[in-house]
Amino acid sequence: MGFFSSLFGGKTRCPLCGTEFARTESSRIRCATPGCANYDSKVVEKFYGAPAVEIKDPVEIHYVNFEGAKKRFLANRASLHIKGVHLSAEVAPTGKRIALKLNNIANQAALLDIINQQSGGGDEPPLLQR
Numbered sequence: 001m002g003f004f005s006s007l008f009g010g011k012t013r014c015p016l017c018g019t020e021f022a023r024t025e026s027s028r029i030r031c032a033t034p035g036c037a038n039y040d041s042k043v044v045e046k047f048y049g050a051p052a053v054e055i056k057d058p059v060e061i062h063y064v065n066f067e068g069a070k071k072r073f074l075a076n077r078a079s080l081h082i083k084g085v086h087l088s089a090e091v092a093p094t095g096k097r098i099a100l101k102l103n104n105i106a107n108q109a110a111l112l113d114i115i116n117q118q119s120g121g122g123d124e125p126p127l128l129q130r
């Protein structure tokens with residue numbers, strides 16, 4: 001697997017955002033976290049195997065993984081939806097869809113509000129119906 005060997009080749013931890021998806025190039029750290037001061041879209045494809053895409057109308061997802069580590073995802077607002085106990089969203093940098101356990105999302109309430117607004121009230125019957 002060429003992708004994985006190149007991934008482990010020049011890996012550096014970004015001192016600003018803590019991602020392992022960073023590398024040192026000409027004495028500069030370039031990392032794959034959108035919004036980080038060290039972000040460089042050119043290293044995204046190297047680490048993720050897909051080019052960086054622009055996330056339109058982004059929302060932040062504050063996630064705590066099973067190790068208790070906080071992670072921040074930048075997600076496409078229109079892509080948010082609930083699938084069972086997971087939140088499904090297209091996230092930066094590649095726009096790939098991921099599923100995150102709802103219970104581990106710190107700003108779950110704010111995201112659920114967005115989803116409810118977008119779905120126009122969800123599964124509840126309209127109030128005018130008698």
Ligand SMILES: [Zn+2]
Nearest residue numbers: 014017031036
């Ligand atoms: Zn960084």
